[in-house]
Amino acid sequence: MQTQDKAQDKVIRSAAKKSTMQSVKMQLEQINQFMQAQGITGSVAYEQETSHMVRCGRSQISLNVSEQGEKYFIELQQGKQKVAGSTTAQIDELDKLKTFVLSLNEKLVFMPEVAHRRPMMPIAQATLDNHVDSTTDKTLTNGLDKCKVDPALANLDSKRLVDLFKQCAEYFKNENVEISGAFSAGIQRYAVINTLVEKALSYEGSDYNVEMVLQLLDHDKKELRVSDVGHALNQFDSEKLIKHLAKMYQIKTQTPRQEITPGEYDVIFYADAFADLTNYMGYLTLYGESYEYGMGMLQKDKHKVGNKLFSDKLSIVDDPEDTDILFNRPVGRNGIKRPHFPLISEGVLNNLFYSEKEDCDRFNVALNNDANVAGMKVQTGTGPATFDEMVKSCVKPTLFIPYIHYMNFTNAAKGEFTGTSRFGTFLIEQGAIKAHLYNQRINDSYHNTFNNIEWLSSTLTHINTSNTYGMRNAASIACPLFVKVNKVKITGSNKQNG
Structure with a gap:
């Protein structure tokens, strides 16, 4: 059994190099099998983000940060009792997650019984997985899993975010205005499984959102705003946003x-x-x-x-x-x-x-x-x-x-x-x-x-x-x-x- 676990660990580490969510799903399915073997009823969920954010305040960049985070959420249920907890772990730290499951399970017997609590239900099951082909960047869509990730947002240089505020400052350089706002972009991933099924489900998606505010210093500090949201960087049009601000500026000042x-x-x-x-x-x-x-x-x-x-x-x-x-x-x-x-x-x-x-x-x-x-x-x-x-x-x-x-x-x-x-x-x-x-x-x-x-x-x-x-x-x-x-x-x- 130990040899089999090591072999599965090796497969997961190898898969991690190819497809993040495919390896996560394999990991969740292995934890699920472990829980089933232990006679534990419960669910495991995974959430991950890669985020980039630039904030601008009074025409100065006040924040320029990129970060990644991931978390595992585990719920266990026995009859009318339930316990839940969350932890962080790396993709190859299966032993850590198994230990966390066992520690939660020890606490389960001390949890109060809730009279109205019903049994856990199986999650939905997909017939086939889908993912992004790493060679073509095309989405392969089968079943319930979904991947809608724009590689340009996944590997975004924050200079692109800063450039929006620079463009706006350049456009209004002859006006007495200050520019504020925020530009956020990134990737969200989640996956879920429970012990009543065999396969995990997952979602991957990219997004950006922009908010830009123009303060008119010569006009009683009145403000104008423009915003945008999308799932791919090619949807973003800085010229369109600035053009809209310019039109509102003209109306407000005239x-x-x-x-x-x-x-x-x-x-x-x-x-x-x-x-x-x-x-x-x-x-x-x-x-x-x-x-x-x-x-x-x-x-x-x-x-x-x-x-x-x-x-x-x-x-x-x-x-x-x-x-x-x-x-x-x-x-x-x-x-x-x-x-x-x-x-x-x-x-x-x-x-x-x-x-x-x-x-x-x-x-x-x-x-x-x-x-x-x-x-x-x-x-x-x-x-x-x-x-x-x-x-x-x-x-x-x-x-x-x-x-x-x-x-x-x-x-x-x-x-x-x-x-x-x-x-x-x-x-x-x-x-x-x-x-x-x-x-x-x-x-x-x-x-x-x-x-x-x-x-x-x-x-x-x-x-x-x-x-x-x-x-x-x-x-x-x-x-x-x-x-x-x-x-x-x-x-x-x-x-x-x-």
């Missing part, structure tokens, strides 16, 4: 600043703002755990799957096979096969995410997805496709809000939220931009805003929804470029603060 009275206004939300609205709505509406615990805006005695919640114009889907979705993962980190998953269809609630086994056990519902790796897509409409078309479409006074800052819930049970506009709020009337406004405070509810959608743009774009806390987990929402919502409640501005 229009008067104006205050408006609080009240209800027709508002055109740029994709960044509407994606944020959608993302926050998801926490209150689309998460089954929130629904079961009564933490969201849906109440069990009033709202059910199949009920009409929002405007006919609103449809949202999570589909791992939709090429419009940037990070379409076919399997979750919880090991579940992710299906085509309509969430809202013409305003009707179709599904709720149930992603956490402990919560599903508590409420006796089935695990059906993994919201942690979901990629939502808000379906486009027939509205204006470009910024200029959007402006021309406005006859009566309409606010343009590109971004919502400090968004939060004021009353989750009623779906009420608040936030302030930022980075270029404009007043549009008679097909022209009449003024730029002070930042406006929104105090409204999803029952109101998502039932008063007039149109959605026919152009689809992608908005980053990930953050830089914890291990890399690329996330975005595919969203119409503009969405017009009527009767949005504006309750004040930041004029009193200058």
Whole structure:
């Protein structure tokens, strides 16, 4: 047996030189076999990231760092008892991982029994593996595994990240402005297996996200912002980003600043703002755990799957096979096969995410997805496709809000939220931009805003929804470029603060 283990170790070390995830899967499968042989029931998950980040503050590079990290997560279950732990290890440190499993197993008997806990379920199984052919860099796709890695992002020189801020500084060199922002890029990998199956599942994906802010020092330090997200470096277009900033700069410096009275206004939300609205709505509406615990805006005695919640114009889907979705993962980190998953269809609630086994056990519902790796897509409409078309479409006074800052819930049970506009709020009337406004405070509810959608743009774009806390987990929402919502409640501005 010891000779066989050494032979398997040698195979894993050899495989590691060829394909990172193939070797990880072999390692997880060997640990799984060890647990099965010991009569241990449990799961092993692996997460790894390679990340590059550059931060710029006040036209100076304040951070330029690259890092790698990997971690193993192990859960063991015996009847109604469960224990979990995590550790770091190298690809050839099987003995370390086996020792960790045994130490956790010793603790398992001391864990409390949870009456509602159900048996562990097998993870999904793929018929064939898929990986990137190292000679052609082509993705081989079979079964549930997926590899969507751009080699240019995997081996990125941070100079490419720094160059964006240099280009922007050069473009605005004759203006009194300061540039801030962040450019992050990297690779995320995860794999999972449990003792009820024989094969591990895995995902590999690359991503980048950019945020750049221009502060206008000669114009009361007003700010403009541009952002971008993608899964391959050839999607990144620095000239397009700078051109957009330049257009917003021209509007902001050539229009008067104006205050408006609080009240209800027709508002055109740029994709960044509407994606944020959608993302926050998801926490209150689309998460089954929130629904079961009564933490969201849906109440069990009033709202059910199949009920009409929002405007006919609103449809949202999570589909791992939709090429419009940037990070379409076919399997979750919880090991579940992710299906085509309509969430809202013409305003009707179709599904709720149930992603956490402990919560599903508590409420006796089935695990059906993994919201942690979901990629939502808000379906486009027939509205204006470009910024200029959007402006021309406005006859009566309409606010343009590109971004919502400090968004939060004021009353989750009623779906009420608040936030302030930022980075270029404009007043549009008679097909022209009449003024730029002070930042406006929104105090409204999803029952109101998502039932008063007039149109959605026919152009689809992608908005980053990930953050830089914890291990890399690329996330975005595919969203119409503009969405017009009527009767949005504006309750004040930041004029009193200058």
